[in-house]
Amino acid sequence: xxxxxxxxxxxxxxxxxxxxxxxxxxxxxxxxxxxxxxxxxxxxxxxxxxxxxxxxxxxxxxxxxxxxxxxxxxxxxxxxxxxxxxxxxxxxxxxxxxxxxxxxxxxxxxxxxxxxxxxxxxxxxxxxxxxxx
Ligand code: ZN
Numbered sequence: 001x002x003x004x005x006x007x008x009x010x011x012x013x014x015x016x017x018x019x020x021x022x023x024x025x026x027x028x029x030x031x032x033x034x035x036x037x038x039x040x041x042x043x044x045x046x047x048x049x050x051x052x053x054x055x056x057x058x059x060x061x062x063x064x065x066x067x068x069x070x071x072x073x074x075x076x077x078x079x080x081x082x083x084x085x086x087x088x089x090x091x092x093x094x095x096x097x098x099x100x101x102x103x104x105x106x107x108x109x110x111x112x113x114x115x116x117x118x119x120x121x122x123x124x125x126x127x128x129x130x131x132x133x
Contacts, residue, residue: 001083001084001089002081002082002083002089003081003082003083003084004050004051004081004082005051005079005080005081005082006051006052006080006081006082006128006130007045007051007052007053007054007080007130008051008052008053008054008076008078008079008080009054009056009076009077009078009079009080009126009128010053010054010055010056010074010075010076010077011056011057011065011068011069011072011074011075011076011077012055012056012057012074013057013069013074014057015033015042015044015055015057018044018055018057019033019044019055022044022046022053022055023046028046028047028048028053029046029047029048030044030045030046031045031046031047031052032044032045033045034109034110035059036107036108036109038106038107038108039056039063039064039065039108040058040059040060040062040063040064040065040066041056041057041058041059041063041064041065042056042057042059043055043056043057043109044057045109045110054080054109056077065077077126078116078125078126078127078128079125079126079127079128080114080127080128080129080130081127081128081129081130082129082130082131083129083130083131084131085131086105086113086114086115086129086130086131087104087105087113087115089115089129089131090102090103090104090105090115090117090129093117097121098117098118098121098122099117099118099120099121100115100116100117100118101115101116101117101118102114102115102116105131108128108130111132112130112131112132113130113131113132114128114129114130115128115129116128116129117129
């Protein structure tokens, strides 16, 4: 079951410029940066109430974010919903005919378990599911 929006993922070419925009210009609360090696990205997190904004900068050309930037440029990348159990939710959605990117949960930022649904099954919006460890 989806509990709430956890974060919105935004692809950026340059994380330092992104941090400047979101922290210094827009004035969001800056929570820090992290490298997520599984997806080859550097992440900067910002707090907006209970929701976070996740800026994503590719660390290599093989990163899914590098592919997104090459195809579509910077901007909105995905929406992340918090669920109780990512593995269970992935199975439920697969049973409903949703195409999955991840058949099983993997490690995301902040020690979370994450899994992606395929945008072809979700109205062309990339959906991430997320739960605590
Ligand atoms: Zn995310």
